[in-house]
Amino acid sequence: MASTSDFRNGLCLEFNNGLYTITQFQHVKPGKGAAFVRTKLKNLTTGKVIDHTFNAGVKVTTARIERRPHQFLYKDDMGFHFMHRETYEQVTLQEELIDNFDLMKDGQELDIVVHADTETPLFCELPAFVELVVTYTEPGVKGDTSSSSSNKRATVETGADIFVPLFVNIDDKLKIDTRSRSYSERAKS
Numbered sequence: 001m002a003s004t005s006d007f008r009n010g011l012c013l014e015f016n017n018g019l020y021t022i023t024q025f026q027h028v029k030p031g032k033g034a035a036f037v038r039t040k041l042k043n044l045t046t047g048k049v050i051d052h053t054f055n056a057g058v059k060v061t062t063a064r065i066e067r068r069p070h071q072f073l074y075k076d077d078m079g080f081h082f083m084h085r086e087t088y089e090q091v092t093l094q095e096e097l098i099d100n101f102d103l104m105k106d107g108q109e110l111d112i113v114v115h116a117d118t119e120t121p122l123f124c125e126l127p128a129f130v131e132l133v134v135t136y137t138e139p140g141v142k143g144d145t146s147s148s149s150s151n152k153r154a155t156v157e158t159g160a161d162i163f164v165p166l167f168v169n170i171d172d173k174l175k176i177d178t179r180s181r182s183y184s185e186r187a188k189s
Contacts, residue, residue, distance in 0.1 A: 070112045110127060134173075
């Protein structure tokens, strides 16, 4: 059990018959009336974000979640297969539990978030940045832009399509932000 004074970003709660994590919170003490806490809660199973207001001091049930290091092995008809990096146990996850699954390549190290009490995998969390090689992109011609955002589409080695600057060519190794699916920089070789 925790109270609203224990709220912090990333705290996992059992709320409305589901698991939610706090993505944002704000303690409010109005000049008149009781204090309260405004929160944005993300459902860990559906990904939906809701707003909820808690009265100050109210008790909430916290849930234990653990981040476990895994390595992506391969994908087949059953789903995505991962191996725990310390115990070598294998787990299979479905596509809906993995954000930006098309940015994963074989051997990729990542974390799987698990509800510790029930041993249920909740979601797969990729590292913030991955390095991928461009397998196809149209050649960029200087002055061939119709707007100020000089980007073109590129396909990387995992099959994902992202937008990159015009100077990027085939076989360039790029650093890609997995949270926004955007080009960050050329990878250092």
